[in-house]
Amino acid sequence: MSSSAGLVSELLARLEAGELTSVSLTTDCLEAIGERDARLGAFVDVDGERALAVAAEIDERRAGGRPVGALAGLPVALKDVLVTTGRPTTCGSRMLTGYVSPYDATVVERLRAADAVLVGKTNMDEFAMGSTTENSAVGVTRTPWNLDSTAGGSSGGSAAAVAAGMVPLALGSDTGGSIRQPASFCGVVGLKPTYGRVSRYGLVAYASSLDQVGPFARDVSGATLLLETIAGPDPRDATCVDTPVPDYRSELETPLEGLTIGVAREGFGDGLDEEVAAAIEKALDVYRGLGVTLSEIELPHAPYAVACYYLIASSEASSNLARYDGVHYGHRAGEYEDLEEMVASSRGEAFGTEVKRRIMLGTYALSAGYYDAFYLKALKVRRLIRDDFRRAFESVDLVASPVAPTPGIGVGELVDDPLQMYLADINTTSANLAGLPAISIPAGFAADGRPIGLQLLAPWFEEARLLRAARMHERETDWHLERPGM
Amino acid sequence: MTERLTRDDVLKVARLARLKLSEAEVEAFTEQLGQVLEYISLLGQLDTDEIEPLAHAADLVDVFREDEPRESLSREQALANAPSSDGAYFMVPPILPGT
Numbered sequence: 334m335s336s337s338a339g340l341v342s343e344l345l346a347r348l349e350a351g352e353l354t355s356v357s358l359t360t361d362c363l364e365a366i367g368e369r370d371a372r373l374g375a376f377v378d379v380d381g382e383r384a385l386a387v388a389a390e391i392d393e394r395r396a397g398g399r400p401v402g403a404l405a406g407l408p409v410a411l412k413d414v415l416v417t418t419g420r421p422t423t424c425g426s427r428m429l430t431g432y433v434s435p436y437d438a439t440v441v442e443r444l445r446a447a448d449a450v451l452v453g454k455t456n457m458d459e460f461a462m463g464s465t466t467e468n469s470a471v472g473v474t475r476t477p478w479n480l481d482s483t484a485g486g487s488s489g490g491s492a493a494a495v496a497a498g499m500v501p502l503a504l505g506s507d508t509g510g511s512i513r514q515p516a517s518f519c520g521v522v523g524l525k526p527t528y529g530r531v532s533r534y535g536l537v538a539y540a541s542s543l544d545q546v547g548p549f550a551r552d553v554s555g556a557t558l559l560l561e562t563i564a565g566p567d568p569r570d571a572t573c574v575d576t577p578v579p580d581y582r583s584e585l586e587t588p589l590e591g592l593t594i595g596v597a598r599e600g601f602g603d604g605l606d607e608e609v610a611a612a613i614e615k616a617l618d619v620y621r622g623l624g625v626t627l628s629e630i631e632l633p634h635a636p637y638a639v640a641c642y643y644l645i646a647s648s649e650a651s652s653n654l655a656r657y658d659g660v661h662y663g664h665r666a667g668e669y670e671d672l673e674e675m676v677a678s679s680r681g682e683a684f685g686t687e688v689k690r691r692i693m694l695g696t697y698a699l700s701a702g703y704y705d706a707f708y709l710k711a712l713k714v715r716r717l718i719r720d721d722f723r724r725a726f727e728s729v730d731l732v733a734s735p736v737a738p739t740p741g742i743g744v745g746e747l748v749d750d751p752l753q754m755y756l757a758d759i760n761t762t763s764a765n766l767a768g769l770p771a772i773s774i775p776a777g778f779a780a781d782g783r784p785i786g787l788q789l790l791a792p793w794f795e796e797a798r799l800l801r802a803a804r805m806h807e808r809e810t811d812w813h814l815e816r817p818g819m
Numbered sequence: 820m821t822e823r824l825t826r827d828d829v830l831k832v833a834r835l836a837r838l839k840l841s842e843a844e845v846e847a848f849t850e851q852l853g854q855v856l857e858y859i860s861l862l863g864q865l866d867t868d869e870i871e872p873l874a875h876a877a878d879l880v881d882v883f884r885e886d887e888p889r890e891s892l893s894r895e896q897a898l899a900n901a902p903s904s905d906g907a908y909f910m911v912p913p914i915l916p917g918t
Contacts, residue, residue: 435896529877542875571882572875640859651836658837660909662900672914673837681839686847689838693829693848694855696836710862712872717865719873752854768876793876 337361338498338816341407341555348395348405355388355395355406359450362408365499366452369819374466374474375484375493377413379453380420384408388450402448403562409444410494410503413454414461415546416535417441424537425459425469425487428663428683438535439570440504440546440563447562452500455490459685460654461511461539463487464754465742468687473744476519477817478782482741485515488549492519495549497817502559503549508539509642510736510761512547513773517736517786520775520815522556522803523549527794528768529574531560532567540649541572543642543765552813553774553804557581560796579797588805589798593729594620594789595630600734600760602636612777612785613735619809620733630725630732634717635763641718642762643691643755644698644711651695654688690751719767726792731802734760736786740779760788770796774803775812784812824853 336344336358347353363381370376391406416422416434423429437445444451458468466474466489474489476482477497484493488505492515495503505512507525516523524547531546538544548559561582566575596617601610617627659665659679666678684692698707725732738757747754764771769790776787787806791799807813829849833840840848894907903910 432900435892435899528875529879568884572877572879574877574879634865637862637865640862643855644859644862655837659902660911663902665902669912672912674839675912677834677837677839680837681841684838686844689840689844690848690851692836692838693832694852697828697832697852697856700832700835707859709872710867712874713867713870714862714865715876716870716873717867719876751851752858755855755858766876793878 335361335365335498337365337500339501340552341501341550341558344407344501345405354392355450356385356392358406359384359388359408359452362452362500365497369477369497369499372475372480372819373477373493373497374472375455375490375497375499376410376453377423377425377456377471377490378420380451383419384450384452391448391450402446403558404444404447404449406448406450407502408452408500409449410453410455410491410500411441411451412457412488412491412503412505414457414506414537415441415504416537417451417454420454422454422537424461425457425471426683426685426688427470428657430664432662434535436535439532439567441535443563455488455494455503457490458487459688460537460650461487461506461508462650462687462691464514464757465747466490467744467748468685470685475744476741476783477819478520478784479741482743482783483518485518485742487511489515491549492516492521492523495519495521495551497819501550502555504546504559504563505549506536506544506546507765508543509646509765510758512549513736513761513771513786513788514758516549516773517784518741520784520812521549521551522553522772522774522813523547524556524560524772525764525770526560526564526796527770529572530564530770530794530796532570532573534567534569538653540646541653542649543646553800553807554582554585557585557800576794581797581800584797585801585804587801588623589730589801592731592802593626593628595628595725595729595732597630597632597635597732597734599632599635602759604738605735606739608779609735609738609740609785613787616776616787616806617733619806623805623809628729630729632721632725632763634714634721637714638718638763638766639755639759641711641714642758642766643694644707645715645766647691647695648698648708649695651692651699654692657683687751715766718763722763722767722769730798732790734788736760736773736788740781740783740785764790769793770799772799772803774806777812778815824849824856
């Protein structure tokens, strides 16, 4: 098997022992991308030359006995919403065709400093708005488990790249489930950190009070390493807090004693696929078998999360995306009479349908006469949702649910029905509204081969607990060792 | 919570958002945004009169730092992605008549 499909811990050990070089690992990744990506559509840009040069420099340092960083020459892919110098950042949008950032995102700086080999940028729904990558101007990303089905979204490219063994690690961003849902659809581990755990500097903004950057990996240990590398305060993002970053890896293998996991009926509502329900029940049985107490809890405002989320996210988006005016950067229309028409035509030509729809919804919700009834109302409901979790975490350590109501969304299945597409986010949006850390871990497969993810949520800044609990499940199951046939 | 969204509402909002929409988009958005707003009106079931709004979930109030000058982008870097520039400024069409 190609080294590109290996687990991070094994790859690190082989790099350390001199059995593997970063150049050969990076070469394997580039070959895997060349072989498989025409069918998947995970990458929008691959920078093989620069990746190999970086890998060679790291190998040379290691060979000379000099120190190498925590990522030690491991290839990493970046969702194309994280700005990078030297190569374009397009956010899946015609608006940013050819845009090259003059600076690196903080997480990108940290990856470079930790000796990651950045191999390329991955596909996504335009400006991270979507659940299938079908809103990308470049085209859809498919899950390697079933090529008729999407990789999920919006970070579908990163999830598929890791699942298909094209890279061991990738970064995504999660505003309403955009890491966890594609992780579920692609059968990999995906973590959304606590709001404020990871810097958003250089993460192109969608909804600033909800956005977080987080890791994808094929196992919990890989995701843990990547989180540790990117987490921590950043003077350039005032919302990124100075709470110390624990050494997550040191206790990862230690099971949690006396763990109580809360299960809310609201997480298993109408429209939950039977195979998903069965897989989640089986995953909960794994915890029962480990002596974990499962406790029924109530999250009475969970059914309002999708409505609350789409109002807040769209309102913030309508404000954030006002920067695309055809003046400072991005697309400018060819024909216009005056400045206003130049701006409106540039935006009308270059934004895709879903981005327009959300800008419209947000502008409406913020406009005179509707602000109180929509935006302000949603902010109040947001507090109720947050308080539900505060109350729940007084009696349980974690909350479990399915990530998504189905094992996937087929290519074309929901493109013409935005409301149904939004409703599929029922179990993921609460974590963003409340600011909680949440993870998707592999928990089985549907009969058609598509993977199913279990979601766990922890209290604020309890990533260590979340990762240890995820690892407890992983040790007892082989789901993370399954590989797509392709 | 609201009356059905009309075509005029959509045109008004598009103007506010500086979005030029095609005829097909105006038609589709009238229908689709109407459905979404109808769904969202479910929030009206909740009594929130006594609830304070929550703008973000971080327990942060004000974050201060010293106001010290630092390196920033050069003019060349700042203008590098501009659709139109004269090397010193971003260029836009005249906004005053007769200029």
